[in-house]
Amino acid sequence: MKKLIFVLILVTCLFFFVMGCSNLNQSQPSASSSNYYPHADGNRWEYGCGIYTTGEGLIEGASSIKSSYFSGTTTLSNDVIVQNLYSIYNSVSGEGLAIQSIQKFLKPFSLKGYSATSYPPAYILVNNNGAYFYGNELEITTEATLIIPVSLKIGDKWQDSFGFTCEAIGYETVTVPAGAFETIKIKAGEDLYWWYADGAGAVKCLLDNIVVSVPSFESSTNRIISVLVNGYYIEELKSRNF
Numbered sequence: 013m014k015k016l017i018f019v020l021i022l023v024t025c026l027f028f029f030v031m032g033c034s035n036l037n038q039s040q041p042s043a044s045s046s047n048y049y050p051h052a053d054g055n056r057w058e059y060g061c062g063i064y065t066t067g068e069g070l071i072e073g074a075s076s077i078k079s080s081y082f083s084g085t086t087t088l089s090n091d092v093i094v095q096n097l098y099s100i101y102n103s104v105s106g107e108g109l110a111i112q113s114i115q116k117f118l119k120p121f122s123l124k125g126y127s128a129t130s131y132p133p134a135y136i137l138v139n140n141n142g143a144y145f146y147g148n149e150l151e152i153t154t155e156a157t158l159i160i161p162v163s164l165k166i167g168d169k170w171q172d173s174f175g176f177t178c179e180a181i182g183y184e185t186v187t188v189p190a191g192a193f194e195t196i197k198i199k200a201g202e203d204l205y206w207w208y209a210d211g212a213g214a215v216k217c218l219l220d221n222i223v224v225s226v227p228s229f230e231s232s233t234n235r236i237i238s239v240l241v242n243g244y245y246i247e248e249l250k251s252r253n254f
Contacts (some may be wrong), residue, residue: 024070048196048208049143051136053093056081056253057213059102060189063224065243077102078247084232086135090154094146133241145173160208164196176201188248217247 059078072139080099087093135146137156144156157173169179178200186195186207193209195216200206207216230236 038087046162046164046196046210048164048210048213049138049162050211050254051082051126051138053082053084053095054253055213056089057093058250058252059217059247060250061245061246061247063222063243065224065241079252081126085134088135088146088152088154092137092146092154094135094137097136098112099131109128156164160198166196172200174201176204187201188215188247188250190215190251193249212249217245219245 015141057080060075061078062075065176065237066158078099078101080097082095082097084096085093086096105222121185132149134148135152137144137146142161143159145159146156147153158170159172161168161170164180166180166182169177173211178198179213180196181199184197186193193212193215195209198206198208203220204220206214209215222243227238
């Protein structure tokens, strides 16, 4: 199912977390020994983000850098203590499509003091069963939804906060700017994929089959118009501090 660009940004924002060389690899650590969601306070990830058109490559002005990091805790109304996970986007190539879409989506947040490219912190709880999402400052919930289980093996399924069915579908070796990682690949819904590495967390994300509105010069009218093209969105890990 094709998705408009604002849906793409919404999904990537709330999930928090490339095409590299991928090879199937079934010899992975056991589920009980894996740490796919490292969550120590101060952990920080930097991702390169880009919107691409099918067959044409990166859209001009549609790249950005996303920084995600854990900082501090919040006590919810039910006395559950959660960690704060922040995400900040910075434009790489001017005010590109990605940044413009984020600004449009985040406009209501500015009333609470958030900048155009930073999100209210996501509330995360990690325990012996998995990593859970408790909303954020603007939409707090006391009913957690599962992000990723701790004991994860191929074939496991669960529901995420958007109602998508997530499934661990295979092991892959992926190469991103931060290096090569042995990962477990997760499919969420029809077109969203995540690659998690033991001890590193999410190293790659792909949202496929989206519809992107791009500017195009129309010579017959001598004006700039918007053209809808098929594309996809990618996040890949550039660096981490642990």
